[in-house]
Amino acid sequence: MADRLAAIGAQSQRIAAxxxxxxxxxxxGSDPLNLSGAFLAMARSLAADPSPxxxxxxxxxxxxxxxxxxxxxxLQGEEPAAEPVAAPAPDDRRFRDPAWTESWFFDxxxxxxxxxxxxxxxxxxxxxxxxEKDAAKLAFYTRQFVDAMAPTNVxxxxxxxxxxxxxxxxxxxxxxxxxxxxxxxxxxGRFAPRMSDESHFTLGESLAATPGTVxxxxxxxxxIQYAPSTDQVFRRPxxxxxxxxxxxxxxxxxSENSFVRWAVAKGYTVFMISWVNPDxxxxxxxxxxxxxxxxxxxxxxxxxxxxEREAALIGYCLxxxxxxxxxxxxxxxxxRRARSATFFASLVDFARPGDLGVFIDDAQLSSxxxxxxxxxxxxxxxxxxxxxxxxxxxxxxxFVVNNYLLGREPLPFDLLFWNSDSTRMPAAMHGYYLRTxxxxxxxxxxxxxTLDGVPVDLRRVEVPTYIVATREDHIAPWQACFAACGLxxxxxxxxxxxxxxxxxxxxxxxxxxxxxxxxxxLDAQDxxxxxxxxxxxxGSWWNDWHAWQRRRAGGRKVAARxxxxxxxxxxxxxxxxxxxxx
Numbered sequence: 001m002a003d004r005l006a007a008i009g010a011q012s013q014r015i016a017a018x019x020x021x022x023x024x025x026x027x028x029g030s031d032p033l034n035l036s037g038a039f040l041a042m043a044r045s046l047a048a049d050p051s052p053x054x055x056x057x058x059x060x061x062x063x064x065x066x067x068x069x070x071x072x073x074x075l076q077g078e079e080p081a082a083e084p085v086a087a088p089a090p091d092d093r094r095f096r097d098p099a100w101t102e103s104w105f106f107d108x109x110x111x112x113x114x115x116x117x118x119x120x121x122x123x124x125x126x127x128x129x130x131x132e133k134d135a136a137k138l139a140f141y142t143r144q145f146v147d148a149m150a151p152t153n154v155x156x157x158x159x160x161x162x163x164x165x166x167x168x169x170x171x172x173x174x175x176x177x178x179x180x181x182x183x184x185x186x187x188x189g190r191f192a193p194r195m196s197d198e199s200h201f202t203l204g205e206s207l208a209a210t211p212g213t214v215x216x217x218x219x220x221x222x223x224i225q226y227a228p229s230t231d232q233v234f235r236r237p238x239x240x241x242x243x244x245x246x247x248x249x250x251x252x253x254x255s256e257n258s259f260v261r262w263a264v265a266k267g268y269t270v271f272m273i274s275w276v277n278p279d280x281x282x283x284x285x286x287x288x289x290x291x292x293x294x295x296x297x298x299x300x301x302x303x304x305x306x307x308e309r310e311a312a313l314i315g316y317c318l319x320x321x322x323x324x325x326x327x328x329x330x331x332x333x334x335x336r337r338a339r340s341a342t343f344f345a346s347l348v349d350f351a352r353p354g355d356l357g358v359f360i361d362d363a364q365l366s367s368x369x370x371x372x373x374x375x376x377x378x379x380x381x382x383x384x385x386x387x388x389x390x391x392x393x394x395x396x397x398x399f400v401v402n403n404y405l406l407g408r409e410p411l412p413f414d415l416l417f418w419n420s421d422s423t424r425m426p427a428a429m430h431g432y433y434l435r436t437x438x439x440x441x442x443x444x445x446x447x448x449x450t451l452d453g454v455p456v457d458l459r460r461v462e463v464p465t466y467i468v469a470t471r472e473d474h475i476a477p478w479q480a481c482f483a484a485c486g487l488x489x490x491x492x493x494x495x496x497x498x499x500x501x502x503x504x505x506x507x508x509x510x511x512x513x514x515x516x517x518x519x520x521x522l523d524a525q526d527x528x529x530x531x532x533x534x535x536x537x538x539g540s541w542w543n544d545w546h547a548w549q550r551r552r553a554g555g556r557k558v559a560a561r562x563x564x565x566x567x568x569x570x571x572x573x574x575x576x577x578x579x580x581x582x
Contacts, residue, residue, distance in 0.1 A: 283376025320346020470504030
């Protein structure tokens with residue numbers, strides 16, 4: 001115990017020293033999130049019209065009186081009220097320990113917190129006279145505040161953590177402190193709880209293990225051709241364009257949930273772009289470079305490898321945005337190599353980008369520019385923190401409880417391992433992307449962007465498109481994904497999966513987890529009208545996509561293509577060096 005405490009003391013000194021160094025380097029009085037203007041607008045709104053705050057206070061007092069009456073009844077032996085004053089949402093996992101219901105004290109604490117949180121949030125949401133940007137920012141950061149204040153996050157008010165402390169005689173707290181210090185030291189003093197036991201996963205073995213070969217590479221990507229598992233394959237190869245915010249193997253996780261392995265087994269010749277993890281040497285790379293050195297270079301390489309000029313494209317998230325821009329450039333030039341396109345949770349109309357929009361304004365973009373100017377890139381941890389904040393209870397506070405209060409190691413979870421394997425963003429590309437897409441929404445405007453020498457117009461994209469979004473997506477809201485149906489001019493099929501940005505896409509047929517909605521897309525139809533008439537189906541949308549894509553896969557099948565046997569020589573086995581670069 002003494003040795004452990006001494007090590008903790010030394011570790012704490014190192015972390016504190018690094019923290020003070022960063023604080024000394026920070027600009028005095030800086031506001032990188034540009035919150036001061038929004039909170040000043042809130043103060044002005046309340047000064048002009050305090051009724052939202054008064055109404056919230058009245059609801060809080062009325063609810064508190066009812067809650068005290070119910071709690072007093074329970075103290076006298078009464079059963080819990082049939083209708084509690086405040087109840088957690090069905091998907092809120094924070095209060096699932098039985099003590100939150102069985103104990104009158106913890107039940108009172110739970111409901112008091114939920115009541116207070118609801119009143120605080122309603123007071124902010126009901127403010128009048130705010131512009132849309134300030135209102136969204138206030139609502140988002142108010143939610144961050146009330147989530148952080150949950151009693152589940154504190155030892156003294158978490159029944160499960162209290163039991164663990166008694167049963168282990170405080171050993172859980174010592175382990176939790178060690179876990180906290182390890183996380184802080186690993187992240188140079190930044191708060192980022194570990195989400196998965198990383199020791200269980202190795203790329204090329206337990207993850208990203210579908211057999212394949214790197215057959216082409218340039219500065220920005222390696223192109224993987226996967227080995228066939230059928231004697232014959234569809235004529236048109238399949239090119240997958242993943243996002244470069246994270247690494248490609250979200251589509252090739254374990255064998256049982258690998259989209260790549262499943263698609264290969266269905267008879268597709270699959271090519272995957274594996275983006276490089278850029279450093280300062282690639283700071284000058286632009287969004288246009290990602291297009292020319294990504295999909296365009298890959299299509300050229302696929303023709304050399306297979307002799308087949310036509311291909312089907314799949315784009316995921318930011319890779320889908322890039323795919324849409326690529327298709328528009330191809331349409332402007334009369335390039336007909338892409339014969340169908342599939343979009344996984346991809347935005348091309350950024351009018352309603354969801355909570356990510358609160359991070360995009362001129363002040364925050366200037367702050368990001370200053371940050372990236374020092375290194376030539378955006379550190380992947382910055383992006384990872386942003387995405388975690390979108391689902392703070394699941395991706396931050398649940399791990400605070402597990403790792404620090406309970407003193408436990410996180411479970412080995414492939415999706416969370418991948419989620420933590422963050423990548424950097426080249427400064428030139430990232431600044432352009434945030435401004436032209438999120439801030440100015442120019443991709444949807446005919447001629448709003450010029451890429452590779454041609455004006456971009458998504459309305460000229462006439463290839464058949466399959467658009468899949470997920471109902472609980474916090475990164476690419478499904479209604480925003482649906483907006484693409486009003487831009488493309490080819491045959492369109494829209495499918496809405498359950499769950500979120502990752503779990504709803506990585507939904508293999510054998511898992512049986514989630515269903516999906518599908519239905520015809522009508523011109524000038526909005527998302528809610530589409531959903532009202534859509535049909536819910538059980539099972540995975542993967543099978544629906546296969547039924548759609550096989551009709552556009554080139555007709556007759558051909559002999560299976562062996563990686564390296566065509567016009568491109570093997571470079572190295574998959575998953576390749578780029579995906580493993582830290």
